[in-house]
Amino acid sequence: MAGKTWSTQTQLGTMFSLTARQVGAQLTELGLKDGAAATDRAVADGLAKDAKLRDGTVFYVWHTDRVAQLLRARGLEAAAAGAGHRAEHARPATGAGPARARAQAADPAPRPTHGYGTVVATDGSALGNPGPTGWAWVDQTTGETGSGGLPHGTNNIGELLALLEALRHAGPGVDLLVRADSQYVINIATKWAKGWKRRGWLKGDGKVPENLELVQAIDAELEARTGRTDFEWVRGHAGDEHNERADALAVAAARAAAPARAAAPARARER
Structure with a gap:
């Protein structure tokens, strides 16, 4: 997808081995998506823009490099070449293993809680x-x-x-x-x-x-x-x-x- 400026959620998902739905959940948590639509902030910041299918149906596309950077900042890793989508309702693995170790390494260190009431x-x-x-x-x-x-x-x-x-x-x-x-x-x-x-x-x-x-x-x-x-x-x-x-x-x-x-x-x- 090198050189591609705008991507659909499906195309972004391919980059991270996620489904379009999972990408949508990530975008929602980032405040870039609300329901099926991009938020005003996402559009104003140039992270999303609307596009149309041939029948006139409006959908949103996402700035490939900038949105991918935001997803990587959340600890997501780029997929290896040829990797397929994960299952639609996949959850992080609970057992030890390389995939789990990578996820743990990407998470921020827990903040100490003993100093709070x-x-x-x-x-x-x-x-x-x-x-x-x-x-x-x-x-x-x-x-x-x-x-x-x-x-x-x-x-x-x-x-x-x-x-x-x-x-x-x-x-x-x-x-x-x-x-x-x-x-x-x-x-x-x-x-x-x-x-x-x-x-x-x-x-x-x-x-x-x-x-x-x-x-x-x-x-x-x-x-x-x-x-x-x-x-x-x-x-x-x-x-x-x-x-x-x-x-x-x-x-x-x-x-x-x-x-x-x-x-x-x-x-x-x-x-």
Whole structure:
């Protein structure tokens, strides 16, 4: 794919031995994709642009080199020549071996947790993305948990709600470490919200940020804190006990929030 400026998700997947769906999940966590569409930020930053099929159907293509660089920064490795896609629902291997060793080497070293009054893991989930949405937090210090859901939302909304509720749980005075597998949420909390706020809650392109009410609520909670607030990115679905528990709670909350399907009317018997 050398020299190719723009790639589809399928073509990006070929570079990393991932399916198009798995690439989409990575792009969502990076804040570059929301549902089936690229985010305004991704388009404004030149990371994505729309294209059309012959029948007029719009889809998005991605800047090959820049997006591949972002994926590599998440610990993904380029596929060997001729490598095929992984299974659609593949999870990192749990046993020892070369593939697992490479994944562990690519992850950031865990941040020490002994210097914090509260350490909390957060996660969000949207079935179908968009679809029924759940959020959850797990207090690693006390073992407490919190979760909830709404009938319709996105994965990013679930992640933002998880952080917001975790901040409310922790309170303003304690030194807090938030462990999240969403770089979108971490970037909002540590960088993007500050810039948007300075510009009157507008992005660099003059557009209103997505999920603004949740972003503003998180910003207010962070501004009110007197204790230290740090964030740690955790690789999702990689065996971290607290991340896996938060994920399970968020998925369960999303399922519980799903609107009940109306029962199909019984067919009248033929007479």
